[in-house]
Amino acid sequence: MAAARPQASAPFVNRELNGEQLLDELSELRNAQIAQKHLEDLARALHELEGRRVAEAVIQLKQLASNRFAGQPAIASLLVRWSTRLKSEVDVGLLVGHLERLALVSALLGAFRRGADRLPKGGRA
């Protein structure tokens, strides 16, 4: 009998994971004055998580929070929060994707701000 395919756990099947929730997290990071560079570092660091088992991923997330991102409490807190929600290997890949997308959205919104003057009335029309 084939083994049951692992399912993503509830926080990762939430339709708003990469929508409203992502924007909320981004707002939180922005309020904490997290620079884009740190989000890019985070995205790169998370690549090492891909393919890891849940227990390993949780340990690595907590290590990232307490070492590499210790100086950015908002990122550290985000990592610890998400580490407690990992239940299956599928979740690990989805979390990596979510946080990479967070870095991309942040970069693109920054580009929009810088390019606002290319639009009539600075994009406020």
Next chain:
Amino acid sequence: MTVPDEVQAVLDGWSPRGRKIFKELMEDASSELQQELVQRAMLAGHTTGEVHAFADELRGLSDDECFAACTLDDDAPEDYTVTQLLRAESDPLFAFELKGGTLTPNEEDDAPSAALPMQRREVMEAPIARELAADPVRRAKEQRAGFNAESGGFRPMVVSKPAALAVAAVAPSGAMPAMPAPAGRLFEDLLGEATRALGVSWREVELDVPGGVPIDQALQQAASALQRGIPIPCVIGNAQGRPLRYLLVLQTSTSGTNRAFQLYEPFSQELVWANEKDLLSRGELPFDNKSLRRLLRMALPNARGL
């Protein structure tokens, strides 16, 4: 964020728009070193446009690269004058250009820099001007298009005719375009710069126009990219050739044969779902502002190499 008193003093002399840009540049700076270099360029008396262009150049660099690009180290060529060397010490933007870095002004300068730094600059510029003819580095810089750190203020770039037309299409009538876009493109260059470190480059397409991409094909490619975790930047407006706002497609969701896209409009901060069929039929976009009717342009990712 708090800034040193001397920076705040200069900032107080900038327009509200200039102050807003400065705040954003500080937020977008990749590191404290970059923030420091941008602040020093500002203190050296550069205009808003010059400081903005400088910050844009630094953003894609690591701290080591920034440091190397903005300082004259021990191996500085002997043909730098003493005045240049001294000025480069205090003005990273000047050093950046002296070392061959090029900047493209991307902000209309709507306010002069504060009086004090400008006075300081004038004092420092006099001897450099006298040495101009004999200084090959400076002579080469003078021949370059665009502006340089020596200029007294903003000098418009020479824009080719197609580029000028492209800009005119998106700029308010009578106003000088603040950030000239490459010909036929509105935001591809900005996006590429913003996501370079994340390994994503972009190809901007105009939707449903001759020479553009049909919207059904563009949405198909967008859906594929979204499935791979790449959000899709777009431009929306009320008619072709009349762009009004930027928009980000955050994700897609499929139920049976129906596909929907989640759209985020950052200015109003509206987050809505739009059915693909409505987008294909060019129905109204579901935003409160009904002048935001259509998707006009879309940036599709070329590659992902994070």
